[in-house]
Amino acid sequence: MSRLYKDGFDKECIKEHREEVYGIAYTQNILSGRWKYIILWYLKTKERRYSEIKAFLWDIPQGSLTKQLRELERDGLINRKVYPEVPPRVDYSLTSKGKEFIPIINLMEEFGKKFGEQFGEQVD
Amino acid sequence: MSRLYKDGFDKECIKEHREEVYGIAYTQNILSGRWKYIILWYLKTKERRYSEIKAFLWDIPQGSLTKQLRELERDGLINRKVYPEVPPRVDYSLTSKGKEFIPIINLMEEFGKKFGEQFGEQVD
DNA sequence: CGGTATCCGACCGGATACTG
């Protein structure tokens, strides 16, 4: 599965802090993936078509994109809406759960903007 | 290096949103690693010894732990303070940059606590 | 105590080809 880090944490080691640690592990786990944060960021403002996302991420292989989208869907962060048309059309959007993740995305964006270009040591 | 996802984003594809996307990619990148979030969470309240962290994470292999700590240090999120004693003693603590990451940790903890136990579909 | 060094297996992202 690799769905949860539960295995490693379900022991006595983390006893009293189990809930907090498990929470973080869970969040990190469902967001692990090369493009997940970017995809969520892109869906943050509005619904997008598959082709839009693909174009936005430019040269991402279709296989990779589909995989990431499927995982996000599986973990309940995005909705997948299929229109039975020809040619087919699929829209992706954040679920309510996904929307609750937006504040995190925003903070990560801020953090990255602030520190992303600093390559020198910066050790307090 | 794998230090940055820059390669994939430095193209025209993301032109106007380059800064935002790059920020998120940067943040995700320096936090990628099986134990990083947990370690930061554990250091959030106070300085910790190597052996403390190791004990907290219980059965993490030393090699893995050291590697994660080195990467966090390299990326300027934690300080490594060595006491020239026998036996040796090493303390880890958050840098100012690392401390700015605390809000994100807190949100991820909240998010995980809220959704971590829901395994049923929950698609909005 | 707090590491290095080394090896290995699993997983994941990426590429390519094909399809409804």
Add this chain to the structure above:
DNA sequence: CAGTATCCGGTCGGATACCG
């Protein structure tokens, strides 16, 4: 258009053994 199927190579985490 929006996938699926398949393969491959790199990377990372984990395990084990040794060191200052």
